[in-house]
Amino acid sequence: MKDGPDIALLGALIGNPARANMLTALMSGKALTASELAAEAGVTLQTASTHLAKLEHGGLVRQRKQGRHRYFALADDDVGGLLEGMMGLAVRKGHLRARTGPRDPALRKARVCYNHLAGELGVRLFDSLRRRGFLADDDGALALTAAGADFVRDFGLDPDALRDPRRALCRPCLDWSARRSHLAGALGTALLDRIYDLGWARRQEGTRVVDFTRRGEAAFNAAFPAD
Amino acid sequence: MKDGPDIALLGALIGNPARANMLTALMSGKALTASELAAEAGVTLQTASTHLAKLEHGGLVRQRKQGRHRYFALADDDVGGLLEGMMGLAVRKGHLRARTGPRDPALRKARVCYNHLAGELGVRLFDSLRRRGFLADDDGALALTAAGADFVRDFGLDPDALRDPRRALCRPCLDWSARRSHLAGALGTALLDRIYDLGWARRQEGTRVVDFTRRGEAAFNAAFPAD
DNA sequence: TTCATAGTTCGATCATAATCGAACCATCGA
DNA sequence: TCGATGGTTCGATTATGATCGAACTATGAA
Structure with a gap:
């Protein structure tokens, strides 16, 4: 008879293999039907x-x-963040599924984290925006600076349209493969969508992998330089 | 037959009520014997x-x-971070234990998060250090600046002695009650220990609550001003 | 030694929840 | 209206794992 948050309920929900598979599938960010999830x-x-x-x-x-x-x-994003966090700990503790296939390097390079970009390229994007002063700490939270808003506009997005009182614009999300943060929140989602629209990359069917085209990756590197 | 990190194993471990209770008890940061954990x-x-x-x-x-x-x-700290993250989600989703007692406000104000300070005062400490430029983003990770090292020395700690290649010096940890980050890592641990040594606060037996004395809280507010 | 305390391992019991067949409900297309 | 497809609910079965008594091991105290 204690008080406080009960993590056992959450753990039990995630602890069932079938449910864990479904949640992992939903980390792709796509909404799936009950039948698809059953197959998954x-x-x-x-x-x-x-x-x-x-x-x-x-x-x-x-x-x-x-x-x-x-x-x-x-x-919501919080659930995605928790799952990503659990995946990170699972990797570090060696709790991997049976077969680690050829997809693994691709997953580390670029994948979706629910609705935003993760992996090496996701981390690079985040770092690049911060180093150039486009994202800044605003009293503990992450904020888009005026220069950042200009950048976002140049990238083809409307920063004002992204603001939503119910959702954070910029939020760090800990990356399971890189152990560094990448960008979540409305801006993270919008940037990834824009990357698809620009034809730089597209989703690999049935996986979390984001496949960049050769030209797309070059353009990404130019837009989000490493230093 | 998928690859990738398996979150079901972690979930199942945390999903058992007895184990969840033990883990929650260990979030106090104290090492406990098997008998104590059994009772818990x-x-x-x-x-x-x-x-x-x-x-x-x-x-x-x-x-x-x-x-x-x-x-x-x-x-390790990672496990503490995950548990804190799960508690946060549990709170937001309304998964609380039966009785939310009078301890709850005290928990929100100041508590230990495994081995560092969390709650309102923990968040304040973190924000204060960052606003004064003592902590800065160093290529995605959190670093102690030169000014920060001076501050830490003035506070009675040796920043060089805290560096340990196997452990992060400064790491943000998401606070379940405040939904903001507080300071984890070797520095976070050392600062809390120093706060005990200075007599500003002490642990409430059997709980995660950190009780600040009146003078201790005043001294804390002076050392880590809100703005 | 001998006894006491702390903890592990084994085996049997028991409770929970995952699973699926079957029946049922809802929506769509014709 | 009728079949077909997608999804839920119900009931019975089954598998997993939590639990504890009892026996055993290890450390410390006298």
């Missing part, structure tokens, strides 16, 4: 449905009905 | 022993034999 987790649709109900009840997942489909997604 | 979790010594073996095997806990006692502690 290797269970039938019935069991997937009960798992999803539990995840939703626990606040880890939210669903959006669309016709006769139900699309499931992570509830 | 409300199970017999036998079951506690099996739980602790699992936690150790999973890399969340390490043990140190001392005579016929075995002292258990969290394996």
